[in-house]
Amino acid sequence: MNKVIQAARGIFLWVDDRLHLTKLYESTAGHHVPQSSGSWFYVFGSATLLCFMVQVATGIMLAMVYVPSAAEAYASLEYLTFHQYLGWFLRAVHYWGSNFMVGIMLLHMTQVFLFGAYKYPREITWITGVFLMVLTLGLAFTGQVMRFDEDAYWGLGIGVAILGRVPFLGEQLVNLMLGGPIIASDTLSRFFALHVFVLPGGVLAIVSLHLRMVLTKGINEYPRPGQLVQRETYDKEYAAILKKEGVPFFPKAISKDLVAASIVLFGILACASFFGPKGPLGPPNPVQIDTLPRPDFFFLWIFAVAALMPDWMESVALLGGPVIIGLFLLALPFFNGTGEKSWRRRPIAVLTVLLTYVALGLLTYLGHTSPWSPEMEAWKSDPTPKEFLAGRSPLELQGSLVIQSMQCRNCHAIDGIGGQRGPDLAAVGARLTKDQLIRQVIQGGGNMPAYGKNLSPDQVEAVVTYMVSLRPPGVTPARDSTLPGRPPLE
Amino acid sequence: MIRTTLLLATLFALAACDGMPGRPKPASRWKSPSEITDFATLYRQNCLGCHGMDQEVSGSLPMDAKTYLAVLPREVLFDVIAGGIPSTAMPGFSTKSGGTLTEAQIKILADGILAKKPSAPDATLPPYAAEPGDPARGATAFAAACASCHGEGGTGGKAGSVVHPAYLDLVSSQYLRTIVIAGRPDLGCPDFANRIPGRRMTNEEISDVVAWLTSNRKNEFGQPLVPVKSSLP
Numbered sequence: 188m189n190k191v192i193q194a195a196r197g198i199f200l201w202v203d204d205r206l207h208l209t210k211l212y213e214s215t216a217g218h219h220v221p222q223s224s225g226s227w228f229y230v231f232g233s234a235t236l237l238c239f240m241v242q243v244a245t246g247i248m249l250a251m252v253y254v255p256s257a258a259e260a261y262a263s264l265e266y267l268t269f270h271q272y273l274g275w276f277l278r279a280v281h282y283w284g285s286n287f288m289v290g291i292m293l294l295h296m297t298q299v300f301l302f303g304a305y306k307y308p309r310e311i312t313w314i315t316g317v318f319l320m321v322l323t324l325g326l327a328f329t330g331q332v333m334r335f336d337e338d339a340y341w342g343l344g345i346g347v348a349i350l351g352r353v354p355f356l357g358e359q360l361v362n363l364m365l366g367g368p369i370i371a372s373d374t375l376s377r378f379f380a381l382h383v384f385v386l387p388g389g390v391l392a393i394v395s396l397h398l399r400m401v402l403t404k405g406i407n408e409y410p411r412p413g414q415l416v417q418r419e420t421y422d423k424e425y426a427a428i429l430k431k432e433g434v435p436f437f438p439k440a441i442s443k444d445l446v447a448a449s450i451v452l453f454g455i456l457a458c459a460s461f462f463g464p465k466g467p468l469g470p471p472n473p474v475q476i477d478t479l480p481r482p483d484f485f486f487l488w489i490f491a492v493a494a495l496m497p498d499w500m501e502s503v504a505l506l507g508g509p510v511i512i513g514l515f516l517l518a519l520p521f522f523n524g525t526g527e528k529s530w531r532r533r534p535i536a537v538l539t540v541l542l543t544y545v546a547l548g549l550l551t552y553l554g555h556t557s558p559w560s561p562e563m564e565a566w567k568s569d570p571t572p573k574e575f576l577a578g579r580s581p582l583e584l585q586g587s588l589v590i591q592s593m594q595c596r597n598c599h600a601i602d603g604i605g606g607q608r609g610p611d612l613a614a615v616g617a618r619l620t621k622d623q624l625i626r627q628v629i630q631g632g633g634n635m636p637a638y639g640k641n642l643s644p645d646q647v648e649a650v651v652t653y654m655v656s657l658r659p660p661g662v663t664p665a666r667d668s669t670l671p672g673r674p675p676l677e
Numbered sequence: 678m679i680r681t682t683l684l685l686a687t688l689f690a691l692a693a694c695d696g697m698p699g700r701p702k703p704a705s706r707w708k709s710p711s712e713i714t715d716f717a718t719l720y721r722q723n724c725l726g727c728h729g730m731d732q733e734v735s736g737s738l739p740m741d742a743k744t745y746l747a748v749l750p751r752e753v754l755f756d757v758i759a760g761g762i763p764s765t766a767m768p769g770f771s772t773k774s775g776g777t778l779t780e781a782q783i784k785i786l787a788d789g790i791l792a793k794k795p796s797a798p799d800a801t802l803p804p805y806a807a808e809p810g811d812p813a814r815g816a817t818a819f820a821a822a823c824a825s826c827h828g829e830g831g832t833g834g835k836a837g838s839v840v841h842p843a844y845l846d847l848v849s850s851q852y853l854r855t856i857v858i859a860g861r862p863d864l865g866c867p868d869f870a871n872r873i874p875g876r877r878m879t880n881e882e883i884s885d886v887v888a889w890l891t892s893n894r895k896n897e898f899g900q901p902l903v904p905v906k907s908s909l910p
Binding site for chain 2: 261265267269272273275279328336373458459460461462463464466467468469470475564565566567568569570573576577579580581582583584585587588589591592596643644645646650651652
């Protein structure tokens with residue numbers, strides 16, 4: 188028995204001598220970190236990395252079935268979703284893994300920002316993190332293209348339309364991206380190469396640097412209010428902290444990371460099991476116009492920004508915005524590299540985070556509901572609620588039919604049913620007089636097109652008479668305010 | 678023992694995995710609009726906006742009015758869905774008319790609507806279409822059959838005017854005839870058999886009332902009149 192142990196020891200020592208495994212262990216898992224960093228707030232980085240590993244594992248399996256060709260991708264997605272045993276689950280885990288990765292990465296970044304971890308001497312840790320964020324969003328976008336359905340097609344169209352606005356280089360960039368001027372057979376291959384080789388390769392390379400920086404410059408100690416970072420003294424202070432209360436990363440500090448990892452893994456699997464994969468929706472066919480394309484949730488806010496911006500702002504904001512945000516993030520550790528770390532004494536940092544979250548949240552909600560999009564089927568599928576029809580005269584009923592057949596309902600809801608782009612018509616008779624309604628219908632205005640050329644005088648008469656009747660019970664029609672005392676115009 | 682239990686539990690979990698609620702159902706597979714062959718879906722997507730369902734009040738004729746279905750010829754229904762009725766709110770839904778429905782889908786719609794037709798229709802029903810009658814006699818018939826709700830001369834009353842020039846310009850003569858025959862059950866307007874206490878309206882009275890209604894067209898809004906067709910809507 189002893190001989191066996193002796194031999195094994197000999198082999199291990201030989202391997203260790205060649206590969207320096209013990210040293211590697213000491214400098215990584217065994218390296219000391221401040222005890223205070225073993226906090227629940229410090230688990231998001233490793234959780235993001237875990238998501239990435241889930242993506243790599245499921246991505247490899249998906250790539251065994253998925254056909255990255257414009258002609259066959261959709262069929263292979265359908266095969267995965269409906270025929271391959273547990274293929275749907277694989278797609279679901281990859282989809283939810285990406286959602287979790289983007290979300291947890293955002294939490295990681297927020298925590299690092301609020302805890303001042305980007306300050307001296309961890310500038311490069313932060314900068315590599317910014318690049319990782321860009322790569323992660325790139326993976327998310329190209330991943331959305333891999334699900335080669337109508338959302339992918341139109342999302343890609345919008346993406347390259349933005350790219351095409353780059354001054355001087357726009358056309359070349361679009362050609363580079365799409366493999367031609369339009370989305371065609373080369374496009375998907377390019378995005379496949381980006382999604383599967385280029386971007387994950389970049390993530391691996393930069394994550395290595397990111398983790399290397401974590402090892403060389405240490406994990407940020409849990410900041411205490413009033414403890415200021417100074418370039419001259421910080422390194423000594425950090426060394427003192429490590430000496431006084433340093434613990435080996437493994438097994439002390441990693442325990443919470445492991446618990447968090449299992450929670451995240453469980454979350455991904457649970458979401459995948461209960462909510463399943465997304466799509467594929469309709470095929471990526473530009474002739475198929477019966478479609479309501481939406482980006483995945485992490486880009487809904489951009490969708491909302493692009494839809495709500497005034498025209499003149501678009502190029503400036505869509506091209507300048509990312510550059511400004513990127514430069515701000517990259518420059519942050521240099522213009523704000525010292526001083527207070529604790530969020531308790533950094534009100535501007537806290538406000539920045541709150542404002543960003545509120546803005547992103549609201550824009551995401553708006554992107555999800557997209558009230559600016561007409562509901563193209565409302566005119567023929569959304570009936571007028573009965574209380575807005577009962578008791579109406581034959582002419583008024585014809586007016587309600589004109590509202591349907593001329594597709595007014597696509598933009599104007601009645602009592603909340605129908606498009607949300609224009610005002611709800613449920614009480615329009617109490618707001619506008621008959622004359623005002625005629626003028627609005629014929630001349631348009633306030634974002635509404637003029638319908639004077641599309642409606643006959645009979646139709647206008649019917650539609651306006653009907654709209655005057657749209658009032659809450661007991662409310663008189665709107666009166667002409669320039670004619671006081673006159674009875675309302677019926 | 679524990680190992681065996683764990684192994685069994687894992688196998689069970691894996692087998693159950695494929696039956697989790699997240700698994701996409703074959704029915705949720707994307708279908709092109711022309712692949713939809715289910716009457717309820719087609720009706721909800723294309724007709725419900727104006728024609729209602731299940732006795733709800735609707736803007737235009739409800740597609741479950743018994744007398745209407747009893748007199749409506751199938752080919753008329755098919756042609757109207759496919760080609761629409763010019764100068765009215767009814768658009769054509771066939772791809773030929775600029776709509777989105779295939780011929781097969783229009784057949785499904787027509788058959789689905791007529792499936793609610795009464796099984797043993799009254800043999801004495803008035804014909805769906807007929808030549809216009811005499812306007813002068815129509816005025817008398819209107820006073821007897823319709824004026825109680827639509828007022829003297831059709832100018833008002835609790836159910837509103839039926840002689841408003843804009844109204845008469847927006848509806849076809851066949852539409853008027855159809856309503857005189859079938860009423861508007863969703864709005865409380867009775868059919869031809871229940872308008873005059875004690876007796877049915879005769880075929881002549883129906884044609885006369887339609888002739889009188891159309892004689893009220895003034896074309897005062899400067900638009901071409903809806904073409905008056907006797908045999909088709």
